[in-house]
Amino acid sequence: MTNDDSTRMTAVVCHAPKDYRVEQVTRPRAGPREMVIRIAACGICASDxxxxxGAKMFWGGPSPWVKAPVIPGHEFFGYVDELGEGAAEHFGVEVGERVIAEQIVPCGKCRYCRSGQYWMCEVHNIFGFQREVADGGMADYMRIPPTAIVHRIPDGISLEDAAIIEPLAxxxxxxxxxxxxxxxxxxxAGAGPLGLMMTQVAHLKTPKRLVVIDLLDERLELAREYGADVxxxxxxxxxxxxxxxxxxxxxCDVYIETTGAAAGVGQGLQLIRKLGRFxxxxxxxxxxxxxxxxxxDRKELDVRGAHLGPYCYPVAIDLLARGLVTSKGIVTHGFTLDEWDEAIKIANSPASIKVLMKPR
Structure with a gap:
């Protein structure tokens, strides 16, 4: 699909479960202290x-998480294409630079934002799920609002490595x-994209033993390459x-659950020692x-949640720049926006690990 109209662009638009359409939509423009980026790549996440x-956590209840129609995609990065009034100074960027915005757009006003715990923002707008602030990155272009948290990406980081900054964080x-x-x-537990990145990061912590569990031998082989002992x-x-x-x-002392399957929770409660960290x-x-x-009663466990990647984007970028973490083996497929139907089919299958959408 070609697009010669500078006011229009190609995008994947989520209308309802299993109703995602490749459409021509209005290209965003930058308002005051906003910028527009040209998308270089956008990953398909397990949450996507x-x-x-149609998982009920996204669509169920009186206040559904997804507010369609919306352009999905929160694992994006791109090139600064347009800067609104004051945006260059506000974000500290220039036209042409590669940048990434954190997936959450904090409101800046709630108790969590005011205390520095912005990733738990009460309003909780995340790119790609609601349109209140901005659409997501499965499009040619994307508007970045003033309250977004933006990071520059060094030139030496490859496209594939840059595309995993969000999940790596x-x-x-x-x-x-x-x-x-x-x-x-x-x-x-779980050697999908996140589990394999966690394996690389945990290996850098040099624990006594690093164990990875998964049902696919190909992914376990990758985990061993990334530092798993068992x-x-x-x-x-x-x-x-x-x-x-x-x-x-x-x-085990620490059990990290990243399977996305309910069985992984029960498994962890059996494997972890008393007073362990889940x-x-x-x-x-x-x-x-x-x-x-x-x-x-039985183990007095320390159960901890983990949500998003607060304060970790600069660390992720640094680890990739120094070659301490890699996307090699994790990024397995790339598709254009027009190939969305095939992309989501592959992303939803064991044939892939990380699928990227590439507008060009």
């Missing part, structure tokens, strides 16, 4: 797949929530026996039901 499939925050120590046995495929391995053999029968990252498509007495 769940949203497309989430991975860093999650591993940090685990408070990994040198003598810890750490288990990461990999477990529950289809043929007894995860509990493996972990106990590494810990004198006690269980970090929950996943976005679930269904309710996860567990025996809460394990958390309190």
């Amino acid at each position: 797949c769940k949203c497309y499939s 989430c991975a860093i925050h999650t591993v940090n929530r685990g408070d990994v120590q040198l003598d810890d046995v750490v288990v990461i 990999t477990i495929n529950p289809k043929r391995d007894d995860a509990l026996e493996f972990v106990r053999s590494l810990t004198n029968g006690y269980g 970090v929950e990252f996943s976005v679930f498509g269904e309710d996860a039901t567990v025996d809460w007495s394990i958390i309190g």
